[in-house]
C-alpha cells in the first residue's frame with residue numbers, strides 16, 4: 001500500500017454501552033480487551049469495528065457487537081467523532097452511546113469484558129479510548145485521574 005493510501009482514514013463504529021439507574025443517571029460503562037492476533041492485542045477499548053462497504057455507523061455497530069459480544073443493541077446515539085493517527089492506520093472513530101441491548105454477553109473472540117466507572121482500573125487502555133474517559137469525566141464532573149497507569 002502506498003503511503004498516501006495508508007493515511008486515508010478508516011471509519012470505525014464504537015459502542016459505549018452505559019448502564020442507567022431508574023432516574024436515568026449514567027453509571028458503569030463496558031470495556032473489552034482486544035483479542036490476540038489484532039494490533040494492540042490485550043489493550044482495553046470500547047467494543048466496535050470497521051464499517052464495511054455501504055454500512056452506516058449504526059449498522060456496523062449492530063453487526064460488530066453481535067459478532068463480538070453476542071448481543072443485539074437497541075438505538076445507537078451518536079456522541080463524538082475522533083480522528084486517531086496510529087502507525088498502522090488513521091482511523092475516524094464514531095463513538096455512540098448505547099443504553100439498551102438484549103441477549104447474554106458471550107466473548108466470541110476470547111476477549112475479556114469489564115464494567116467500569118472512573119477512574120478505570122484496567123490497563124493498558126488503548127490511546128484512542130482515553131479521550132472517551134475525558135468526555136465522561138467532563139459529563140460527570142469527575143476530577144482527578146481518568147485511568148490508572
Ligand SMILES: Nc1nc2c([nH]c(=O)n2[C@H]2C[C@H](O)[C@@H](COP(=O)(O)OP(=O)(O)OP(=O)(O)O)O2)c(=O)[nH]1
Nearest residue numbers: 012014045046047048049050084091126127128129
Ligand atoms: N473498537 C475500538 N477501536 C478503537 C478504539 N479506539 C481506537 O483507537 N480504535 C482503533 C483500533 C483499530 O485501529 C480500529 C478498530 O479496528 P479493529 O481492528 O478493532 O476492527 P475490526 O473488528 O473491524 O477488525 P478486523 O475485522 O479488521 O480484524 O480503531 C475503541 O475505543 N474501540
